[in-house]
Each structure stands twice: as C-alpha cells, then as structure tokens.
Amino acid sequence: MRNRFGNSRRALALLALAGLWAVSAAAADPAAEPGLLRFSGGETITASDLSRYLDQRIDLRGRARDRWGVQRVLREMALARALVWEGERMGEPRLSAEASERFDDAYALAVSKKLSPPCEAPADRAAARRFYEENPQAFMVPPMLRLGRVMLPASAQVEGVAARDWLAAQARAMAAASTTFDAVAQRADGVYRLEPQGDLGWVLLTQENAVLRRLAAAQAGELVGPVRDGDFVYLFLVHEKRDGRPLAWDEVAVSAAARALNYCRENTRKKLEDALFAKYGVALDDAEIDRLFGSSRSDE
Known part of the structure; x- marks a missing residue:
C-alpha cells in the first residue's frame, strides 16, 4: 500500500523496483512488452515507460513502491498523454524539443488550463460563508x-x-x-x-x-x-x-477561502480526468501491474 504511515526512507524499495523495471526493459522487445495501462486506440503504457517517467518525476518515486501507488502514477501518465492528444487536436503549439514527448507534463498543464474553467477564491468572508453552507462536503474531517x-x-x-x-x-x-x-x-x-x-x-x-x-x-x-x-x-x-465529522464555521472561518479554491481545483481536475479517460478508453491491467512485484493480488 502506499506508505502514508511512515517517514520517507524508501531507498531500498525504490532500488528494488528500479532493478525490476530495468530487467523488464532489457529482456523484452519494447514493441511486445505488456502494457500496464491501455488506451482504446491501441497505445499502451509499459513498465519501461513507467521507469523512464519516474526518472524524470522524482517527486512521484515514493508512490511507486506498491501496486496502488503504481496505479496512481499510471493514471497521472494517462492524463498527461490524453492532454497531449487534446492539445494536438486543438492545434496548441509545442516547442520543437518537446514534439516527440509522449508524457509532456508542462504541455499537458497548459492544455488543461485551456480546457478547464478557472477557479477563484471567494471574494470576501460573506462569500466564503455561503460556500461553506452550500458545500459541506468540502469541510469534512476524514x-x-x-x-x-x-x-x-x-x-x-x-x-x-x-x-x-x-x-x-x-x-x-x-x-x-x-x-x-x-x-x-x-x-x-x-x-x-x-x-x-x-x-x-x-x-x-x-x-x-x-x-x-x-x-x-x-x-x-x-x-x-x-x-x-x-x-x-x-x-x-x-x-x-x-x-469523520463536519467542521464548524468557527473552525474554518480563516481558511474557508483557501479551502474553497482547493476544492474547486480538485473537482475540476477530477471532472477533466473522468471525461478524457472515457474519451480515450483508459484501462489499467491489474494483472500486469501485479507482475511488477512478482505477486498476485494482495490478500483482502
């Protein structure tokens, strides 16, 4: 499981995973390598793709220590890929050096901003209070x-x-x-x-x-x-x-505007992800993800 429960000393586990991906990439023909995630158009994201992506995204390496974490990283990669396709469809220009990059996070971010409505914090305390009253789910303690x-x-x-x-x-x-x-x-x-x-x-x-x-x-x-x-x-x-419990207004009055802005951004991203995953037929292959760890599904 993703380790929310400890400190960040993950070097050994990450080296083990990196070694696994390196073996997988060296032993298989990249064109025939099984996909961990598939798009309806036939393109896949493989273990080699994941390894290369994590070489660039050091901030995500800590997630990729278990099946659930790998699934989250793969979803992030899939969203970046779908946004690249959307940007190309829209004619959004790319720098020449980035033209062949499948998972171009900077380009994906620029495209997502064009596709998503802007989020703004409530203008004043009264507006923040209205948001609090209309969106209690944004003010829950889990x-x-x-x-x-x-x-x-x-x-x-x-x-x-x-x-x-x-x-x-x-x-x-x-x-x-x-x-x-x-x-x-x-x-x-x-x-x-x-x-x-x-x-x-x-x-x-x-x-x-x-x-x-x-x-x-x-x-x-x-x-x-x-x-x-x-x-x-x-x-x-x-x-x-x-x-879990709802927070009282007095507990969140100072932070309500910031909470409202974050809530808008999170929901906007989720709606965009859902729409693009449906459009491009994103499907995770749980069996192949399990094979990264040399095991079957976790005991549940």
Whole structure:
C-alpha cells in the first residue's frame, strides 16, 4: 500500500523496483512488452515507460513502491498523454524539443488550463460563508485511526519463517496474550529498519485502497492482517478510532477561502480526468501491474 504511515526512507524499495523495471526493459522487445495501462486506440503504457517517467518525476518515486501507488502514477501518465492528444487536436503549439514527448507534463498543464474553467477564491468572508453552507462536503474531517504497524518485505525470512507466516503466528500469539504488539514491532525492527515499526500516531483515511478499506472497517483494539500489498506484508493494530465529522464555521472561518479554491481545483481536475479517460478508453491491467512485484493480488 502506499506508505502514508511512515517517514520517507524508501531507498531500498525504490532500488528494488528500479532493478525490476530495468530487467523488464532489457529482456523484452519494447514493441511486445505488456502494457500496464491501455488506451482504446491501441497505445499502451509499459513498465519501461513507467521507469523512464519516474526518472524524470522524482517527486512521484515514493508512490511507486506498491501496486496502488503504481496505479496512481499510471493514471497521472494517462492524463498527461490524453492532454497531449487534446492539445494536438486543438492545434496548441509545442516547442520543437518537446514534439516527440509522449508524457509532456508542462504541455499537458497548459492544455488543461485551456480546457478547464478557472477557479477563484471567494471574494470576501460573506462569500466564503455561503460556500461553506452550500458545500459541506468540502469541510469534512476524514476518519482518523491511531495505528500501530509492523511491515516486512514479503520476501524476508524471520526466524526461519516466511514474513507473512511469521506475522500470522505473531497475531495468534497476541490473541492468546503470549506476546504484545510492541514486542513484535521490536523484533521486526531487527529485520527491516527503512520504515518505522510500531505506533504511527494518528493517520487520516483520506485515500482508499483495499488495505485502507479494511482499516476503516476495523474497530479500536482490532488487529488487521497480515495483508500483502506490493513488495511488503503488513500487520496493523487499531489503537483508537475517530469518525469523520463536519467542521464548524468557527473552525474554518480563516481558511474557508483557501479551502474553497482547493476544492474547486480538485473537482475540476477530477471532472477533466473522468471525461478524457472515457474519451480515450483508459484501462489499467491489474494483472500486469501485479507482475511488477512478482505477486498476485494482495490478500483482502
């Protein structure tokens, strides 16, 4: 799963993925390489395309550590590609050096500005208050969990046992009160130290994937997992849970105008993405994405 739950020490996982893509690119004829994402016109985005894109977009590399993160990056690439096609259809000029670039983010941004209505912040406090009253969904605090997490590389062996089986055994031991979550986290820290183990503090459930859906459905005191996602296997403990709630006007009066502007931009982008993905028939190939990690679908 995308690691919202730790610090940014991701070098080992990224090197592993980079090596995987390099092997894939070298071993296959690019023209025959399976597509991770397809357009209805027949064009595909391959693992090699993804690797090259991440060479340029360093800011996105941290997302591409698991299947869900790769899907998000692929959607961003697909939107850039669709916007390039739209710009060419509109006759929007491109610099000669960019003419052959399939995923030209700067050009895509210029085209999206032409296709999208402008967003403006409310002019004054009264306008911001009207927006607040008419758009309560823009002023919600998402559900929050105070989580404990143990994560291990799926390929790791712990005390001579595969990581997933070891975590399953630890979950049974915790249920029998013969060990504690903190003790398990401390033992896991001796195996994998590139991310923090144990208590992660409060986590906002602002995104959704299979693992986060399971966490959102859990109650305080419950264990969730072991669950495999991408190259890692996880065990979670839900310490506390807070449901989502609407913010009162007094809590957001100062930031309401900025929230309104961000809400407009997010929704404008989502509408444009939905329209272009429908127009160009964007389809992710989940099976091929799973093969990037040498695994089948995560345990759900």
